[in-house]
Structure formats: structure tokens, C-alpha cells
Amino acid sequence: MSTNATALTHLLVTERPSLMRRLQHMLGSEPAAEDVTQSLWFRVQKIDEHPPIAHPRAFLYRLASNLAIDHLRKGRSEAKLFSEDALDPEIACDQPSPEKMLLDSDALNRMKIAFAELSPRCQQVVQMRRIDGMSMADISSTLGISRQMVWRYMNDAMDHIVDRMAELDG
Numbered sequence: 415m416s417t418n419a420t421a422l423t424h425l426l427v428t429e430r431p432s433l434m435r436r437l438q439h440m441l442g443s444e445p446a447a448e449d450v451t452q453s454l455w456f457r458v459q460k461i462d463e464h465p466p467i468a469h470p471r472a473f474l475y476r477l478a479s480n481l482a483i484d485h486l487r488k489g490r491s492e493a494k495l496f497s498e499d500a501l502d503p504e505i506a507c508d509q510p511s512p513e514k515m516l517l518d519s520d521a522l523n524r525m526k527i528a529f530a531e532l533s534p535r536c537q538q539v540v541q542m543r544r545i546d547g548m549s550m551a552d553i554s555s556t557l558g559i560s561r562q563m564v565w566r567y568m569n570d571a572m573d574h575i576v577d578r579m580a581e582l583d584g
Contacts, residue, residue: 418467422458425470433478440482446489450481457481521579528578532571539567 426433430451437447454477467473510518529537535557542548542556543564550568554561 418463418470419459419461421470422461422467422474423455425474426455426458429471429474433475436475437478437482440479441485446485447482450478450485453481453485454478524579524582525575527582528575529571531578532574536567536571539564540571543568
């Protein structure tokens with residue numbers, strides 16, 4: 415630790431009650447003054463050896479005042495950022511519009527109709543693959559059919575669903 419840092423650390427210890435009163439007056443709360451005092455201690459530890467500080471007490475109080483001002487600015491910025499007034503009315507709502515919800519509901523109903531028209535085995539393969547997330551090999555071994563047959567069921571199902579949805583879309 416440099417001699418500047420050592421001298422300022424000793425001064426900080428002896429001047430702490432006076433610094434705390436001043437910071438508490440500036441910041442309006444004891445916890446905030448404690449935070450700034452702790453930040454001050456860390457800042458003092460990083461002070462370089464050169465140039466030597468001619469007026470350590472004045473330097474310490476100026477550093478404390480600057481940290482308190484930074485603390486107040488940060489608090490105001492955060493308050494402004496997180497206040498209800500900060501919400502921009504131009505920001506789009508992340509919920510879909512009623513029209514989009516209606517179109518999606520209609521598309522889902524058309525897909526259900528197309529899915530219901532598949533054979534039971536084809537429905538089972540699609541559910542295992544798309545809903546349950548099983549691999550083609552797992553479906554093959556579970557159902558006792560070849561992987562190529564699983565592939566064929568999936569292709570047939572997807573082709574049928576796409577075609578039927580287009581027909582039902584009209």
C-alpha cells in the first residue's frame with residue numbers, strides 16, 4: 415500500500431464520524447452514507463504513491479463528496495428507469511392481437527381436423543415424434559417397425575396435414 419493510501423486510510427478511520435454525518439446530510443440516509451463510506455475506503459486503497467497529496471483531509475472530503483454525488487446520480491437514474499412513467503406507450507404489447515389469436519385458433523382447429531383423419535398408427539407415430547420428442551430409432555423399437563416405416567408414416571402424415579389445411583383454408 416502506498417504512503418498516500420496509508421495516510422488516507424488512517425485519516426478515514428479518525429474522520430469517519432465526521433464523514434458519516436456529512437454524507438448522511440448529503441444523501442439523506444444512514445445506509446446510503448455507509449455505502450459511500452465503504453466505497454471511499456476501497457477507493458482510498460487504490461490511491462497511487464505519486465504525486466504526494468499535499469492536503470490529505472481536504473482530498474478525503476472531496477473524494478467522499480464526489481462519491482456521494484455519483485451515488486445520488488445513480489439513484490436518480492435508476493428511479494427514472496424503473497418508474498411507471500418510464501414505460502413508453504409506443505412499445506408494442508407482447509400479446510398477440512385478437513385477430514392473430516382468432517387466426518391461430520382457426521389454424522389449430524384445421525390442424526386437429528386433419529390430424530383426426532390420419533390412421534391410428536400414423537397418429538401414434540406423429541405424437542411420439544412431435545409431442546413426446548422421441549427419436550426415429552426409439553419409435554421404431556417401441557412400435558416394432560422399421561425406421562423407414564416410421565419415416566414413411568411421418569412423411570405421409572405431414573403431407574396429409576399440409577394438404578388438408580390448405581383445402582380447409584379454402
